[in-house]
Amino acid sequence: MLRLIADALTCQRGGRVVFSHLSFTVTSGEAVQVTGPNGAGKSSLLRLIAGLVRAESGRLVLEGGDPEASLGEQCHYCGHQDAFKGSLTVAENLAFWTDFLGGGGIAAPAAMERLGIAHLADLPAGYLSAGQRRRLALARLLTVSRPVWLLDEPTAALDVTSQAVLASVMAEHVATGGIILAATHGPLGLPVRDLSLGRAAPAAPVAA
Numbered sequence: 001m002l003r004l005i006a007d008a009l010t011c012q013r014g015g016r017v018v019f020s021h022l023s024f025t026v027t028s029g030e031a032v033q034v035t036g037p038n039g040a041g042k043s044s045l046l047r048l049i050a051g052l053v054r055a056e057s058g059r060l061v062l063e064g065g066d067p068e069a070s071l072g073e074q075c076h077y078c079g080h081q082d083a084f085k086g087s088l089t090v091a092e093n094l095a096f097w098t099d100f101l102g103g104g105g106i107a108a109p110a111a112m113e114r115l116g117i118a119h120l121a122d123l124p125a126g127y128l129s130a131g132q133r134r135r136l137a138l139a140r141l142l143t144v145s146r147p148v149w150l151l152d153e154p155t156a157a158l159d160v161t162s163q164a165v166l167a168s169v170m171a172e173h174v175a176t177g178g179i180i181l182a183a184t185h186g187p188l189g190l191p192v193r194d195l196s197l198g199r200a201a202p203a204a205p206v207a208a
């Protein structure tokens with residue numbers, strides 16, 4: 001059983017407090033939808049959990065996780081930027097990231113099939129549409145095994161069919177004991193718990 005525990009997290013960006021003293025716990029089998037107005041700090045929270053942004057104060061711990069690995073190493077972070085090389089094919093990009101992130105999931109051809117991009121395997125990634133690119137980014141969730149998924153607007157650019165595929169992929173992850181935190185303004189298509197970040201931008205300046 002995993003427990004992702006955030007205790008009194010305070011996050012600053014650009015010298016401004018985005019959220020403060022945020023506490024929550026997410027356990028194995030739970031999907032959490034992080035909501036809130038633009039600038040409330042949804043992306044910042046996911047980046048903070050992934051280890052890409054430093055918390056100003058507070059504590060984050062994954063109980064029951066791999067004691068040899070950092071929290072970030074146990075997370076899949078799917079942000080707005082996907083870091084694909086446009087001149088490499090879809091299959092080559094997926095192979096690179098699968099290898100780089102440690103693999104351990106299903107085979108790349110099966111992942112591409114699941115995400116509906118198998119027919120694009122030999123196409124340079126630079127030619128992909130926005131939705132196809134997003135599906136390639138999501139294929140990494142399947143080829144690399146990590147218990148905590150941090151998904152920033154995962155349905156962005158996805159058509160209705162792909163949104164349903166993503167919903168089923170997410171449902172399988174939580175059904176097998178995974179944890180998902182997804183920042184989104186729209187529905188995800190599976191049962192979720194809401195984590196609402198209330199305050200809209202502009203964030204408050206830091207007290208001197």
Ligand SMILES: Nc1ncnc2c1ncn2[C@@H]1O[C@H](COP(=O)(O)OP(=O)(O)OP(=O)(O)O)[C@@H](O)[C@H]1O
Binds near residue numbers: 015040203
């Ligand atoms: N690199 C940065 N430097 C300075 N400020 C930043 C940086 N990144 C984000 N911010 C600020 O942090 C605040 C929270 O931004 P964040 O992207 O986390 O919000 P969000 O809730 O995800 O918004 P949206 O719904 O628009 O995606 C905003 O006020 C934003 O301007």
